[in-house]
Amino acid sequence: MQSxxxxxxxxxxxxxxxxxPAAAGExxxxxxxxxxxxxxxxxxxxxxxxxxxxxxxxxxxxxxxERIIGILTYQDGRTPDPKRAGIVRTxxxxxxxxxxxxxxxxxxxxHVFNRMNGEGITVLLLDPSxxxxxxxxxxxxxxAVEAIVRFLLARESPIMEADPCFR
Amino acid sequence: xxxKHVFLCFVLAAALTAGAAAGRPSxxxxxxxxxxxxxxxxxxxxxxxxxxxDADGNIYFADALDCSVKKFDPAGRFLKKAGRKGRGxxxxxxxxxxxxxxxxxxxxxxxxRTVQVFDRExxxxxxxxxxxxxxxxxxxxxxxLAVAVRASIGLPAIFILSPDGTKSxxxxxxxxxxxxxxxxxxxxADPAGGFTLGYLFSDRIERRTExxxxxxxxxxxxxxxxxxENVQGLRVxxxxxxLSLARDVRGRIYVLGGNKAVHPGRDVFIFSPDGIIVGAFxxxxxxxxxxxxxxxxxxxxxxxxxTMKRYxxxxxxxxxxxxR
Numbered sequence: 348m349q350s351x352x353x354x355x356x357x358x359x360x361x362x363x364x365x366x367x368p369a370a371a372g373e374x375x376x377x378x379x380x381x382x383x384x385x386x387x388x389x390x391x392x393x394x395x396x397x398x399x400x401x402x403x404x405x406x407x408x409x410x411x412x413e414r415i416i417g418i419l420t421y422q423d424g425r426t427p428d429p430k431r432a433g434i435v436r437t438x439x440x441x442x443x444x445x446x447x448x449x450x451x452x453x454x455x456x457x458h459v460f461n462r463m464n465g466e467g468i469t470v471l472l473l474d475p476s477x478x479x480x481x482x483x484x485x486x487x488x489x490x491a492v493e494a495i496v497r498f499l500l501a502r503e504s505p506i507m508e509a510d511p512c513f514r
Numbered sequence: 515x516x517x518k519h520v521f522l523c524f525v526l527a528a529a530l531t532a533g534a535a536a537g538r539p540s541x542x543x544x545x546x547x548x549x550x551x552x553x554x555x556x557x558x559x560x561x562x563x564x565x566x567x568d569a570d571g572n573i574y575f576a577d578a579l580d581c582s583v584k585k586f587d588p589a590g591r592f593l594k595k596a597g598r599k600g601r602g603x604x605x606x607x608x609x610x611x612x613x614x615x616x617x618x619x620x621x622x623x624x625x626x627r628t629v630q631v632f633d634r635e636x637x638x639x640x641x642x643x644x645x646x647x648x649x650x651x652x653x654x655x656x657x658x659l660a661v662a663v664r665a666s667i668g669l670p671a672i673f674i675l676s677p678d679g680t681k682s683x684x685x686x687x688x689x690x691x692x693x694x695x696x697x698x699x700x701x702x703a704d705p706a707g708g709f710t711l712g713y714l715f716s717d718r719i720e721r722r723t724e725x726x727x728x729x730x731x732x733x734x735x736x737x738x739x740x741x742x743e744n745v746q747g748l749r750v751x752x753x754x755x756x757l758s759l760a761r762d763v764r765g766r767i768y769v770l771g772g773n774k775a776v777h778p779g780r781d782v783f784i785f786s787p788d789g790i791i792v793g794a795f796x797x798x799x800x801x802x803x804x805x806x807x808x809x810x811x812x813x814x815x816x817x818x819x820x821t822m823k824r825y826x827x828x829x830x831x832x833x834x835x836x837x838r
Contacts, residue, residue: 391561391578393608393624430817433554437820441560441579445599 379498380414382471383450384464387419387435390442395467398485400446402470405492406499408449414499417452420464427456472498542830543795545812549824551575551590554817558592559584561819566614567807568634575822576609576621583612583621585636596636597621604630604638615653618677622648629661629679642679646670650701652709658682660703662711669697672709674724685726687711696750700759702767704787710767712756715740719756719769721789730789734769754778760804760812766792768812770804795827 383402389395403411419435432454439452455461463469465484472481472495481498483491551573552559560579567573571588582597597606608624618639619632629642629651649670650662657677664670674683689695700712707724717738720731735755743752754772757779761767765787775781779800784793801814812825 391608430554434818434820437554437556438560438579438818440557441577445580445582447599 378414379472379474379501380416381495381499382416382418382473384418384420384455384460384469384471385439385452386464386466386468387421387438389467390438396442398487399448399468401487402468402492402495403446403448403450405496408447410496410499411449412451415450417450418460419452419454420458420460421455422461429456432456470495542793543827544830545795545798545825546828547823547825548811549590549822551586551822552817553821556820559820559822562815562822563608563610563819564612564803565805565813565822566612566619567805567813568614569616569808571807571809572634573813573822574612574614574619576606576612578608578610578624578819581606581609583609583619583630583632583636585634594636596632596638597630603641604632606630611648611651613651613653615657620651620653620659622651642675644679645673645681649698652701652703654703654707655705660701660709662699662701664698667696668693669695670699672701672711672722672726683724683726685722700756702759702761704761704765710759710761712759712769714754714756714772715751717755717774719759719767719785721767721787732785732789732791734783734785734791735771735774738774740774758801758803758805760806762806762810763808764810768804768806770801793829 383399385399406415417439419439421431421435435454442448443450443452463471467485470483471479474480483495552562559575560577562575563578564576565573572593573586573588573590575584575586577584581599582595584595585593587593597604597609599605599607601607606621606623607626609621610624611620611622613620614634617634619634619636620629621632622629625647627644627647629644629648631639631642633639644661644663646663646665648661649664652660654660659675659677659679661673661675662670663673669687669689671687672685673681674685675681687699697716698714700714701709703709704721708722708729709724710719710721712719717733717735717740718731719734721729723729740751740753740755742749753774755774756769757772758770759767767785767787769783769785770779771781771783772778777796779802780797782795782797782804783791786792797814799816801816802819803813803815805813807813810827812827814823814825815821816823
């Protein structure tokens with residue numbers, strides 16, 4: 348877990364996503380948050396992108412902005428490619444703007460998250476003290492989206508033990 | 515274009531030239547770029563899926579990612595956008611098609627059973643209800659519509675409709691020898707009547723009369739069958755053959771090869787109106803689409819669909835003559 352935390356911290360610092368709950372370092376100060384790994388090629392596929400849209404309909408826009416970090420993954424390429432990263436950013440801009448999605452997202456240019464994300468999206472819930480506490484890939488089981496919303500809204504309260512979705 | 519691409523294009527051109535005596539393409543072309551719209555880190559096109567050009571040279575795009583139709587002037591300057599995400603009138607889930615005919619702009623959605631109609635200023639006019647999901651669409655000069663409509667996973671049917679959407683003729687593409695065949699088609703209407711079809715999962719293009727009678731059929735990619743693969747118990751095609759069809763003002767048909775081609779998304783084969791292959795060329799980078807305007811300029815995608823590039827095609831024979 349420590350290595351994943353270090354890895355995420357390095358990624359978030361390198362991604363220069365300002366104002367995120369985890370700015371840098373191996374601890375994640377500022378409360379819980381969710382990482383949403385988004386395969387950018389899935390955005391053009393309605394069934395593939397539907398779970399992301401379901402999640403974003405359920406999470407209030409302000410919470411999307413403050414407590415969800417989008418990481419845009421793509422399958423081709425092994426080395427950082429500024430042009431390809433620009434294409435990915437452009438696609439996300441169009442998609443998120445049209446769908447009213449407020450998640451701020453960065454491109455995973457080094458492909459460090461590719462092996463954690465299949466085709467579509469993967470949601471990772473992170474806690475400053477515990478690291479990754481839950482990982483979901485669609486199809487979301489019943490209650491999962493509601494559990495994600497509760498997790499993000501609860502911030503510091505100890506909900507995991509009481510919530511069956513986190514067992 | 516990198517060295518590898520130059521080399522591959524050279525190899526293709528050489529192969530085509532060598533094959534001329536055996537009935538293969540006799541002419542190849544140099545592409546001269548004359549317009550670019552969009553690009554990485556530009557907020558103009560996000561994933562354009564179709565393009566059409568009106569009589570004044572204005573350029574219209576369907577954009578799947580921001581659920582819209584966009585209009586640019588002939589110099590490539592953005593003019594207007596219409597549509598938003600949704601399933602109501604003038605809205606799109608994933609806009610995948612646009613066709614301009616006269617004063618009318620038609621646009622349609624992936625999996626949609628409707629066609630949204632706008633005027634050339636992109637003011638929404640009405641919604642046409644289709645008899646199934648729209649796979650391909652084109653307009654005859656008299657305003658009638660030719661629409662590939664799918665009612666199931668199998669082959670679509672071609673509906674000839676009046677401009678208001680009233681059905682006048684249905685042409686079944688069902689294969690009696692293989693009723694479970696899965697495929698989808700691209701379609702270009704012939705101004706003189708009839709239409710040409712290109713099959714996504716079969717190495718086949720065909721020209722038909724307006725009554726559906728077959729005039730000719732060709733195998734642009736080489737005729738090798740597409741091997742199906744098993745997906746959740748269903749045998750589905752695993753490779754694409756004809757990604758896109760276009761027609762120029764002389765009635766020549768341009769066929770963009772899919773991943774069954776030597777250079778997927780880049781090899782373009784040219785057929786005369788009577789089905790003779792007359793030329794070929796290789797795009798600098800993969801495109802999902804080919805389109806020709808009234809001045810015979812070629813529109814293709816680049817950068818994964820965030821860029822449109824327009825080219826003039828210069829026959830290499832003409833280029834050599836001008837050098838002499």
